[in-house]
Amino acid sequence: MKGNIINKNAVTRMQAILIAVIIVIAAVIVGAYYIFLKPAPKPLIAVYAYATTDVIVFWDPSETYSNEVVVFNNVYEQLVRYDPPTDSFVPVLATSWSVSDDGLVYNFTLRKGVKFHCGHEMTAHSVKYSIERNMRGWDGQGPRGASYIWDPVEQINVIDNYTVQFVLKYPASLLTIASAAYCAHIYCEKCTEQYGHEWFYEGHELGTGPYKIESYDKAKDMVVLAKFDDYWGGWKGKHFDKVIIKSVPEWSTARMQLEAGEVDFVDRLPYEDIAALQQNPKIEIVRTPAYQNLLGFFNTEKYPLNISEVRKAISYAVPYNDIINTVMRGNARQSKGPVPYGLWGHSEDLPQYTYNLTKAKELLRSVGIDPDTQWCTLIYTYNAGDEYERRAGELLKAELTKIGINLQLQGMPWEQQWGLAQSPNPEDRQDIFVMYWWPDYPDPYTFLGPMFHSEEEIVFNLGYYDNPEYDRLIEEGFAIAGTNRTRAEELYRQAQMLLIEDCPAIFFFDMQYVRPKRASLKGYVDNPAYAHVVFWYNCYREE
Amino acid sequence: MDFAVKLRYFIIRRILLSIIVLFGVCVITFFIARVIPANPAAMWVGAHPTQEQIERAKKELGLDQPLHIQFLIYMNKLLHGDLGVSIRTHRPVIEDILSYLPASLELVGTGMIIAVIIGIPLGVESATKKDSWIDHVSRLLSIGGVSIFTPWLGMMGQLLFFKWLGLLPVGDRISTIVSIQYPIQKITGFYLIDSILSGNFVAFQDALAHIILPALVVAAYPMGLVTRMIRSTMADVLEEDFIRTAKAYGIPGRIVAYKYALKNSLGPTITVLALSFAYSLVETFLIEMVFNWPGLGRYAAFSIISLDYPAIMGIAIFIAIVYILLNLIVDLLQAVIDPRVRLG
DSSP states (O other): OHHHHHHHHHHHHHHHHHHHHHHHHHHHHHHHHHHHHTTOOOOOEEEEEESSSOSOSOOSTTSOOSTTHHHHHHHSBOSEEEEGGGTEEEESSEEEEEEOTTSOEEEEEEOTTOBOTTSOBOOHHHHHHHHHHHHHOTTSSSOOGGGGGGTTEEEEEEEETTEEEEEESSOOOHHHHHTOSSSOOBOOHHHHHHHOHHHHHTTOOOOOSSEEEEEEETTTTEEEEEEOTTOTTOOOSOOOSEEEEEEOOOHHHHHHHHHTTSOSEESOOOHHHHHHHTTOTTEEEEEEEEEEEEEEEEOTTSTTTTSHHHHHHHHHTOOHHHIIIIISTTOEEEOSSSSOTTSTTOOTTSOOOOOOHHHHHHHHHHTTOOTTSOOEEEEEEEETTOHHHHHHHHHHHHHHHTTTEEEEEEEEOHHHHHHHHTOSSGGGSOSEEEEEEOOSSSOTHHHHHHHHSOOSSOSSOTTOOOOHHHHHHHHHHHHHTTTOHHHHHHHHHHHHHHHHHHOOEEEEEEEEEEEEEETTEESOOOOGGGTTOOOGGGOEEOO | OOHHHHHHHHHHHHHHHHHHHHHHHHHHHHHHHHHSOOOHHHHHHOSSOOHHHHHHHHHHTTTTSOHHHHHHHHHHHHHTTOOOBOTTTOSBHHHHHHHHHHHHHHHHHHHHHHHHHHHHHHHHHHHHTTTSHHHHHHHHHHHHHHHSOHHHHHHHHIIIIIIISOOSOSSSSSOHHHHHHSOOOOSSSOHHHHHHHTTOHHHHHHHHHHHHHHHHHHHHHHHHHHHHHHHHHHHHHHTSHHHHHHHHTTOOHHHIIIIIIHHHHHHHHHHHHHHHHHHHHHHTHHHHHHTTOOSHHHHHHHHHHTTOHHHHHHHHHHHHHHHHHHHHHHHHHHHHHOTTOOOO
């Protein structure tokens, strides 16, 4: 009995000691935690909220054609970069270049001492290998992604380690192609040979750019870029150590994070939010003419839009200014033909259709249609969820009622909208197909070709326009753009005149890119040739 | 027959039935996903594909085969555990699902725990003190929980706790900066558990702050369900003789309610909870969108928007399997908890 009591006391004492020991250990851990973890220097990190899903779709630089453009243009580099305000090419991996008089041979002198992120040196062999692999396709089955842009290239020759020669089939504008945002990046030939296609998809890259991919989290849909210490441009001056590019598809979330200072840059927000953000002194809005426009293709193979007077009448019934002012809140301008304002090949002297109901009615009467009674129903398809396309449609609908047309708006997922437009029977298709277009590289042909050149199978010529004269003009323009830009521009102008005359589409408006960012983010210039890309090397933060 | 033999028969029968159900799910989703006019081959290539590229992609994806052959190829792959490659993300669907699953499980799991912790006491109190103020409050909460559009509730939460009070983050699973400076070691895939296991308290605190709001929103619906379920079943149980007997013996009301009456009303509640768990895994997609939560629901929603048929099918099959398994587990649990339930 007595022993028991002593024992009990002993246990209590033991417990007391135990508790004391635990407290000491805990104190040491907490202390160590504050000593070792607290004063760690914080790297300078920038955050880009990307209003899309899937930050990276294609990992192999030979098949890029999607959202990864935003990451890859910081990780990889081209021979040259296009600068729209001066319409000139800035040296990047090539320091200088020369063109033969016939425009068929280009010699590029390469920058010396450029290292890939894997440590190998960039040479003429890398250029030849990268572009040839792009043209061949990684599996040898033909070009993938945007690699078809290299089609004019006949042969690539290595003259010496730092000189590479491109021989063309026809005098296309090679510099424009070499500056493309997709599939024009130079990557390490040695490592690509060694590791192969699948390795890229494990989250690897082989660029020369100022930043390398430090990590990629597919669940969070987020890429972390870290500066590449051996970058040829050096790291003097102010730069970010790391850049986070994460997908934030929900606009309200992106906006709140921008306002809270959690992100530095959002690539796009609804114009209503932009208008509200403009009042915030911590936010800056950067506006640039975009190489992007909105078009409404007429189904030229189906009554009544197979009649050009009807197409013109509708073009005269579009309330262009109302759409620009109320739907786009002024962030757009009425198109003049399909080549957008700011891109070469755009002609300011092209005629425009203006809002004029009297003229619209006259045109309809001239083909025996009475515009004062409802005489037909047309279907307008647009990408469901795109409020601008929908509201432009609503305004158009109100006007078309006045000339006897009942317009039915049909929002569909893009895939479905496009699938319907490709139905074999023209009668099954929509009447007006609305979509945005932007270039794969800054060349007017990427607007004039895919959307209006005749096609054997329907891809993007969704007005089903077929005019041999037009085809001839743009083909000729494309072929001489490299040697005689003025002549090419003239041919493109004539081609666009035909489009305006034949009216296979409504040319609604050319857009502006409207980029909201923190005012403290400096050095950002929007380059519409590289849509949505922030060149982070040029950026820094200044509170 | 004794219980063990019966149990075995029951399980075998259910598994056989499940296979038929799964096959039905496959057939229906496969053909529905394919009859919609769409051009997956073009999407596979990228923004502005050329005709040649589309033709090549059709071959690569097997879209040049007749539909029934495509279905057979798909089923054959499925039997080998291959769900195909997503058209949108270009990654194997199974990889995609597994990488988004932990985020959803963590969110829905936390939501369910909150629903149970709040819902059960609320239901019990409400049943024992009928028409008192607590009963009215609990009825209001439960009706609100099941009928309010939860994404809207989420936005209101963001407005209140992020914008006005500045207490909680607006979205994401963890702050971007924290995830870079204090990366969470991947053990289970649940941030809350992993960060504790690896002693990463900064990340834990941050992950906890991020999950509170979306988990509360996810909890709203099952909480309402649980409260109402408990309240109505308890009301019946409380009328029964054995409760009166227990009371007559002088057992305190609290013990009668929680120990004797609650046990008898848990059965249906468990069923409802388990089913709403499976349901919530993808049905929370709007909540996941609002909070930018990288979960399965958000993935499902984006796949549907872009008509990414391998992903849509993968998710449909995956959810069907979860449903079937949970149903089976619930039925078995019921049989164990309540001997009156007959397996049949």
